[in-house]
Amino acid sequence: xxxxxxxxxxxxxxxxxxxxxxGEDWENISELVKVLxxxxxxxxxxxxxxxxxxxxxxxxxxxxxEDLAARTxxxxxxxRIVRHPQRFTLLDILENVYDRYTELGGEGEIxxxxxxxxxxxxxxxxxxxxxxxxxxxxxxxxxxxxxxFREGGSAKPWGNEKALRYMKIAETEGIPIHFYIxxxxxxxxxxxxxxxxxxxxxxxTMAKLKVPMVAFIxxxxxxxxxxxxxxxxxxxxSRGYYSVISPEGAAAIEAKLKSGxxxxxxxxxxxxxxxxxxxxxxxxxxxxxxxxxxPLGARRRDYAFFRRLRYEMIRATDEVVLQTRSLRxxxxxxxxxxxxxxxxxxxxxxxxxxxxxxxxEILLENxxxxxxxxxxxxxxxxxxxLQSYLEKGQDLGTRMFHGLRHGIFRQSQKALRRMFxxxxxxxxxxxxxxxxxxxxVYNLVAGRKKKVPxxxxxxxxxxxxxxxxxxxLALEDRTVTCPNAExxxxxxxxxxDLYGExxxxxxxxxxxxxxxxxxxxxxxxxRGSIREFNEEISSGNPLNFEGxxxxxxxxxxKTGRNSAMLTFEAKIGGISLIVAMLIAxxxxxTVGVAEGEKFIRACDRARVTxxxxxxxxxxxGGIRIHEGTLGVVQMPRCTLAAREYIDSGGLYIVVYxxxxxxxxxxxxxxxxxxxxxxxxxRLGFAGPRVILETTGQPVPPDYHSAENALRRGHxxxxxxxxxxxxxxxxxxxxxxxxxxxxx
Amino acid sequence: xxxxxxxxNRLLQKLRSHPYCVYAIETPHTGYLxxxxxxxxxxxxxxxxxxxxxxxxxxxxxKSRVSGRVxxxxxxxxxxxxxxxxxxxxxxxxxxxxxxxxxxxxxALQVLRAPETARYLPSPEIExxxxxxxxxxxxxxxxxxxxxxxxxxxxxxxxxxxxxxxxYRVFFDPQEVVPAGNPLLGLCSPEEVPYIDRVLARIREEWxxx
Numbered sequence: 001x002x003x004x005x006x007x008x009x010x011x012x013x014x015x016x017x018x019x020x021x022x023g024e025d026w027e028n029i030s031e032l033v034k035v036l037x038x039x040x041x042x043x044x045x046x047x048x049x050x051x052x053x054x055x056x057x058x059x060x061x062x063x064x065x066e067d068l069a070a071r072t073x074x075x076x077x078x079x080r081i082v083r084h085p086q087r088f089t090l091l092d093i094l095e096n097v098y099d100r101y102t103e104l105g106g107e108g109e110i111x112x113x114x115x116x117x118x119x120x121x122x123x124x125x126x127x128x129x130x131x132x133x134x135x136x137x138x139x140x141x142x143x144x145x146x147x148x149f150r151e152g153g154s155a156k157p158w159g160n161e162k163a164l165r166y167m168k169i170a171e172t173e174g175i176p177i178h179f180y181i182x183x184x185x186x187x188x189x190x191x192x193x194x195x196x197x198x199x200x201x202x203x204x205t206m207a208k209l210k211v212p213m214v215a216f217i218x219x220x221x222x223x224x225x226x227x228x229x230x231x232x233x234x235x236x237x238s239r240g241y242y243s244v245i246s247p248e249g250a251a252a253i254e255a256k257l258k259s260g261x262x263x264x265x266x267x268x269x270x271x272x273x274x275x276x277x278x279x280x281x282x283x284x285x286x287x288x289x290x291x292x293x294x295p296l297g298a299r300r301r302d303y304a305f306f307r308r309l310r311y312e313m314i315r316a317t318d319e320v321v322l323q324t325r326s327l328r329x330x331x332x333x334x335x336x337x338x339x340x341x342x343x344x345x346x347x348x349x350x351x352x353x354x355x356x357x358x359x360x361e362i363l364l365e366n367x368x369x370x371x372x373x374x375x376x377x378x379x380x381x382x383x384x385x386l387q388s389y390l391e392k393g394q395d396l397g398t399r400m401f402h403g404l405r406h407g408i409f410r411q412s413q414k415a416l417r418r419m420f421x422x423x424x425x426x427x428x429x430x431x432x433x434x435x436x437x438x439x440x441v442y443n444l445v446a447g448r449k450k451k452v453p454x455x456x457x458x459x460x461x462x463x464x465x466x467x468x469x470x471x472x473l474a475l476e477d478r479t480v481t482c483p484n485a486e487x488x489x490x491x492x493x494x495x496x497d498l499y500g501e502x503x504x505x506x507x508x509x510x511x512x513x514x515x516x517x518x519x520x521x522x523x524x525x526x527r528g529s530i531r532e533f534n535e536e537i538s539s540g541n542p543l544n545f546e547g548x549x550x551x552x553x554x555x556x557x558k559t560g561r562n563s564a565m566l567t568f569e570a571k572i573g574g575i576s577l578i579v580a581m582l583i584a585x586x587x588x589x590t591v592g593v594a595e596g597e598k599f600i601r602a603c604d605r606a607r608v609t610x611x612x613x614x615x616x617x618x619x620x621g622g623i624r625i626h627e628g629t630l631g632v633v634q635m636p637r638c639t640l641a642a643r644e645y646i647d648s649g650g651l652y653i654v655v656y657x658x659x660x661x662x663x664x665x666x667x668x669x670x671x672x673x674x675x676x677x678x679x680x681x682r683l684g685f686a687g688p689r690v691i692l693e694t695t696g697q698p699v700p701p702d703y704h705s706a707e708n709a710l711r712r713g714h715x716x717x718x719x720x721x722x723x724x725x726x727x728x729x730x731x732x733x734x735x736x737x738x739x740x741x742x743x
Numbered sequence: 744x745x746x747x748x749x750x751x752n753r754l755l756q757k758l759r760s761h762p763y764c765v766y767a768i769e770t771p772h773t774g775y776l777x778x779x780x781x782x783x784x785x786x787x788x789x790x791x792x793x794x795x796x797x798x799x800x801x802x803x804x805x806k807s808r809v810s811g812r813v814x815x816x817x818x819x820x821x822x823x824x825x826x827x828x829x830x831x832x833x834x835x836x837x838x839x840x841x842x843x844x845x846x847x848x849x850x851a852l853q854v855l856r857a858p859e860t861a862r863y864l865p866s867p868e869i870e871x872x873x874x875x876x877x878x879x880x881x882x883x884x885x886x887x888x889x890x891x892x893x894x895x896x897x898x899x900x901x902x903x904x905x906x907x908x909x910x911y912r913v914f915f916d917p918q919e920v921v922p923a924g925n926p927l928l929g930l931c932s933p934e935e936v937p938y939i940d941r942v943l944a945r946i947r948e949e950w951x952x953x
Contacts, residue, residue, distance in 0.1 A: 478800035492772075492801055 004051055005043055011058050012036040013086070014066070021080050021296065022069050029065065032058075070295030075280075076247055076271035081239050081297035082219045083184075088300045090117050090140040090180045096306035097313065099124050101138065105162050113159025115151050115187070117142040118166045121178075125314055125347040132350055134314075137170035139163045139228055140180025143219075145300070153219065154187040154694070157198040160227045164202050171211050176317050176353050179215040179228045184246060186224035186666075188686030188694055190703065190712060195685035196662070197714045199227040200670025203639040206230040207367070208647070210360040212320040212353065214313060217242050217287065222623065222632055223666045223685070230636040232320040232367050235312055236278045236287040239297035243276035244632045245625050249690075250274060253625060258689075273545045275628045284542070285374055286629040289316070311343045318351040323366050324359035368644065371637045372600065375630045378593045380540030381562055399608050406610045406741055462573040462729045469522030471515055474499035480513075482506040503722045505679075512680035512721050514658055517566075517583040517618040524616075524725050525579075529571035534601050538562030539587075539594040541626070548626040551587070559585045564620075565595035567602040569611070573729045575742060577614055578606035584619035584658060591620065591664050592627040596634030599668060603641040610741040612651040612732055615669055622662025631663070638668035646673070649739025653731055655719070656681045656706075674735055675715045677706040678724070683714065747850075751942065754850055758843055759949070763835040766809055770829045774798035776820045783816045787834060794831060811836035840950040844943055851939050852911055852929035857921045858901070861894035864917045873910065879936060881910045890927065909933050 015036055019029045036058065039051065069077075081087065094101045094117075101121035106112055119138045124131050144150035155163070170177045186195045193201070206213070207230060215231035220242030236242060245253075250270035251262035281287045291312045298305035319335055322328040331349045338344075355363060443449070474496045482490035488509035498504060503523070504513040521530060539562065541549045556562065564586035570579050580602045582589040591599075599615075606613035623631040646652050654669045656677040661684055669675070677683055684704040692698050702708060706718045719727045736743070770776075777795040781787055792804040793813075811834040820831065838846075857863065865873060866888040872881040883889055883903045890901040912929035915921050931939060 479798065480801055481803050492798065492803075494799070 004048060004055065005040075007055060007059075008036065008040055008043065008051070011055070011062055012040055014062050017084065017086060017296070017299075018062070018065055018069055020084055021073075021077050027065060027068070032061065032065075066296060073296075074268060074272070075241070075274070075277050076268045078239055078277050078297075079241050079247060079271060082241050084297070084299075085146050086299045087143075087218070088298050088302065088305070089144060090138075090142045090182055091144075092300045093140075093180060093306065093309065094119055094121060094138060096303060097310040098122060098136075098138065099133070104166060109147075109149050112162055113156045114144075114147075114149050115141055115153050115183075116155045116159035116163055118162060123310065123314060125350070126345065127347050127350045130350075134317075134353055135173075135175045136317075136353075137166055137173075137175055137177045138180065139166055139177060141182040141219075141224075141228075143182050151187060153183040154185060155183060155224055155227060156187045157189065157191065157193045157195050160186070160195075160198040160202055161193050163228050164198070164205055167202075167205060167209055171209050174211060174354055176212040176214065176321075177209075177231075178313055178317075179213065179231055181215060181217045181225045181229055182219050183221050183224040184219060185221035185694075186227060186685065188684075188691050190684050190708070190714075192712050194712055194714050196223075196666035197670045199223050199635075199666040199685075200639065200668075202227045203230055203636055203667050204643055204671035207636070207640040207643040208364055210355070210363065212317055212355070212363060214316045214320060216291065216309070216313065220629075221246065223635065223663055226632060226635045226667070230367075230371070230640075232323075232363065232370070233289075233316040234287045235289050235291050235316055236281060237298070238278050238290050238293045240278055241276040242278075242281050242287065242629050242632075243274050244623050244628050245274070247271035247274065247276075250625050269546070273543065274625070275543045281629055284628070284630055285377065286633050308343050311347075314347065317353060318349070320363070320366075321351050321353050321355065321359075324355060324362040368640055371633070371640050374633050374637060375593050376597065378540060378542035378627075378630050379537055379597050380594065381536045381538030398605075402609050406739070462726060464725075467527075468500075469519060471499040471504065471519050473504075473515070482509060482511050484509040484511050505721055510679050510720065512657075512678055514584075515721075517581065517585065520581070520616060520618065520657075520724075524728065525570040525572055526574070529576075530568050531570070532566065532568040533605070534567055534598050535562060537594050537598050537601075539564070539592050539624075539627075542593065542630055543626065543628050545626040545628075551626075555586045559583070561586055563594040563598060564589045564591070565598040567598045567605075569605075572725060572732060575612070575729070575732050576609075577612040577732065578602050578609070579614045579616055581616040582618060582620045582664070587624060588621035589617070589619040590622060590624035590631075591634050592624040592631045593634065595624075596631075596638050599634075599638045600641040603638075603645045606650055607645045607648050610650070610739050612653070612736060612740055613645060614728070615652070615654045615672070617654065617656045617658075617660045617664075617669060619658040620660050620662075620664045620669075622664065635663050635667035638664075639671050642668045642671055646737070649737035651732070651736030651740055653728070653735070655724070655728070656683050656715070657721075658682070661685065661687060661704075670714075674731065676717045676719050676727070676731075677709060677715050678719055678721050679706055681706040681709070681718075683709045748938075751847065751851055754847065755942070755946075758838065758846070762838050762843075762950070763811070764809075764838055764842070765814075766811070766834045766836060767830050768793060768805065768807070768832050768834060770796060770825050770827055770831060771803075771805065772796070772798060772827045774803070774825065776823060776825055776831070777802060779816065779818070779821065780804075781813045781816070781832070783813060783818075785813050787811065787813060796825075805831075807834060809834055809836045838950075840947060843946050843950055847942060847946065848912060848929055848939075851935075851942070852931050853908070854914075854926045855889070855901075855928040855930060857892075857915075857923050857925050857927050859892065859894065860920060860923045861892045862917065862920050863901075863915050863927055864891045864893060865889075865913075866891055866900065869910070873913070878913055879909065879911050879940070882933060883908055883910060883930075906932060909936055911936065911939065 015029065015033045019033050022029065024030045098121040101119040104118045104120060108114065117140055121136055121138045122133050123136055124133050141153035141155060142150055143153040167177060186199060188195050203226060213231035214233045215229050217225065217234065217236040218240040222244050247267045247270045248262060251266040254270060255262050255266055275284065278290045282290055291309055293305055294302060315335055322332050331351060334349050476495045479492040479494050480498065481492055484490055490506050490508040493506060498513065504515045539552055541552065564582055566581040566583060568579055570577060580599050603613060642652055652672045654672040654675040659682045665683065666685060682704040683706060688699050709715045710718050774796040777797045779794045780792045787807045788810050789808055791807045793807050794805055796803050796805055814833045814835050816832045869883065869889060884907050885903060885905060887903050888900045889903045892899045892901055908930040910928055911931050914926040921927065
């Protein structure tokens with residue numbers, strides 16, 4: 001009797017699961033669910049023989065439906081599978097994949113952030129008669145099976161900070177890290193350490209973490225996923241999704257909805273356009289391998305899947321470790337041959353996961369190479385072959401020239417200068433007691449006064465540009481009202497004055513009116529010093545997102561540019577620097593493959609030529625959703641390049657203006673040690689609407705203001721636009737690493 | 744200290760006959776009055792746009808700061824040049840029970856105002872008395888410490904000078920900094936308490952609660 005009831009419950013659960021995935025109108029599934037529900041309810045009132053007779057019929061019907069559902073699965077239905085409460089979670093993995101584990105940093109609700117679970121775990125493999133145990137650090141998101149306090153796996157800033165803390169512990173102990181990504185996105189609040197800033201810190205650290213890292217993605221929601229996603233090997237569940245934004249979010253943006261839910265058809269279309277499935281991501285090169293699941297996704301009791309996952313995690317870690325070894329050929333060959341669906345009982349080979357110092361260096365090089373190559377295929381606007389060769393030659397020449405100039409010659413010059421300085425100082429210390437009395441008597445007799453050298457401050461040294469560029473906005477004879485007029489009593493501002501002499505700043509309250517990016521190009525840098533490079537790299541439509549090509553063409557026509565990122569060499573007060581600038585006019589300064597690649601190349605140029613590097617953000621709206629995960633991977637890619645530049649001893653300064661939100665702030669901008677914002681900047685991770693939808697709490701209007709960002713410690717200072725040139729000049733002189741050419 | 748009964752009666756009569764606070768809305772500066780967004784007699788809420796004033800091609804909305812009914816709307820000024828300070832309309836704000844009480848209390852009580860911008864705390868004795876007896880009963884004697892003014896860790900006592908008095912109303916929050924000149928306490932002599940209570944009870948009866 002209980003056997004029949006168990007089978008009936010199982011059938012009912014499968015039917016409910018099908019209904020949740022495919023929708024209530026699909027193949028009369030709701031009716032089937034109702035029939036099974038009635039049978040379960042009246043189970044003890046019906047004769048068991050009758051039920052036993054009907055069960056095979058239900059079984060074959062559900063099997064048939066499951067087969068049909070699997071064959072007709074759409075990307076949005078994959079998203080529903082991932083979000084289903086019956087799907088496996090990290091705690092299921094810890095129970096079934098690892099031999100034993102100890103949860104760290106909290107348990108259940110008693111936790112700094114229940115959405116992030118960290119555990120020290122042991123995973124074993126059998127090779128012949130021997131069993132080998134490996135220690136690993138497991139870090140991931142826990143969605144929970146209907147536990148509200150887990151926030152669906154949305155890590156709060158302090159949850160990501162916890163993850164980072166244990167990553168560092170794993171590095172100290174030299175054990176690999178297994179990341180499990182089960183997040184719809186980071187919890188978008190700015191409280192310290194700040195959603196965006198913490199993700200940026202995580203990426204910055206992971207870029208050079210000296211342990212093998214393997215990530216497994218089930219639900220990869222944009223920035224939240226990247227916070228623990230910069231791994232040496234990225235696996236993905238075959239029914240998982242990895243996307244730049246949720247399909248609903250993309251649909252709301254596409255439909256320009258201010259509130260309410262977007263229509264179902266649009267959500268379906270966006271899910272399709274975003275290319276978020278495992279197959280799509282493998283094709284795009286944003287993941288390395290797919291871990292097969294049952295056709296309708298693995299659930300918490302799919303033990304065969306856990307066995308497979310355990311095997312895949314060990315295999316992936318082995319591969320990462322073997323990449324660093326010189327003696328690896330045969331073991332690599334054995335691993336590469338195992339692509340079948342069978343999971344062997346005997347693993348066959350053993351790889352020690354401990355790395356020597358040299359191997360750690362190779363690991364970092366491999367990681368750098370891997371991320372630099374990622375998404376490079378999608379770059380558009382390639383130049384001719386001849387030009388490409390010429391550019392390569394030029395690059396090589398530049399490298400050699402600067403290597404000689406700042407490497408060999410500079411070092412010997414430095415050593416010589418130091419020696420000379422030592423000699424003169426020693427000599428003057430020896431001679432001073434003898435010469436000083438004579439000098440004093442001579443000055444007294446001759447009536448001369450001792451001259452004290454005057455220290456010249458940078459303010460006096462820097463020259464203002466001779467002719468000031470005036471914004472075209474100033475060519476209008478009218479006045480405007482400052483938004484703070486009511487509270488600060490600001491008088492009306494005459495437009496030619498405001499956009500001319502006042503640099504778009506209210507002289508009474510300091511409110512900054514938005515200005516076009518050309519104003520910065522002309523008024524911040526020395527006149528005629530700007531030399532743009534890599535202009536030909538252009539944004540494309542790698543995902544064939546419907547309607548995006550037209551939008552891009554429109555942006556190109558409007559701006560005359562190929563991407564939202566400008567990279568150029570320029571000078572401020574005679575100091576040469578490399579600048580990467582995101583501009584609002586081109587798709588709201590959003591970042592895609594072209595922008596990411598230009599940023600990386602600018603970083604590299606700054607590193608090779610020993611120039612300071614400035615990221616000037618006119619506006620950025622985040623990662624461009626039309627480029628899907630190819631846009632998201634720009635976060636780790638660019639952060640890695642920025643980290644390599646900073647590690648080489650450069651100076652990386654970020655200056656924000658207008659609106660700076662989401663992915664770029666949560667990666668390559670937020671990782672800078674020197675971040676400044678202009679007074680009227682709005683800086684954060686997500687806008688007020690997303691915060692309200694996610695947290696259910698409205699935020700005050702000044703939540704993202706520069707002052708509040710400074711108060712929370714996200715930036716290092718608030719600057720005035722009128723003093724930007726001077727402030728930058730001061731920063732160039734006072735900050736920075738050892739390797740700058742003028743140091 | 745002493746209550747001017749006639750003055751309070753006059754104020755009460757005035758409030759009864761005209762239970763509104765009239766806010767005259769004037770032009771903040773010169774300009775052309777381009778359009779009205781409200782009509783004579785319409786109800787407005789704070790933040791609602793009343794009219795648009797244009798100066799040097801800058802169309803500026805003038806908003807209401809209070810709720811109430813629009814009266815004396817100067818339709819004749821539409822599309823005409825107006826000087827600064829020209830009355831355009833009036834907003835008749837119906838006084839709530841609390842507002843009437845506050846107006847009466849300002850007249851009836853002797854109000855102690857903040858001498859400096861600082862945080863104010865009741866002295867321990869007064870705080871104990873207020874907790875025990877409640878406002879309207881706590882008695883203070885001449886020379887007693889009434890409040891402690893604290894600013895940047897510097898504490899200065901404020902003494903009660905004058906005849907014995909009852910603390911009838913506390914106007915400040917000990918957690919917040921009070922700007923100089925803001926009311927702190929409302930005091931009256933013990934004999935006047937029943938009279939003020941009666942006046943307030945009548946107001947509570949007559950004015951509907953909002």
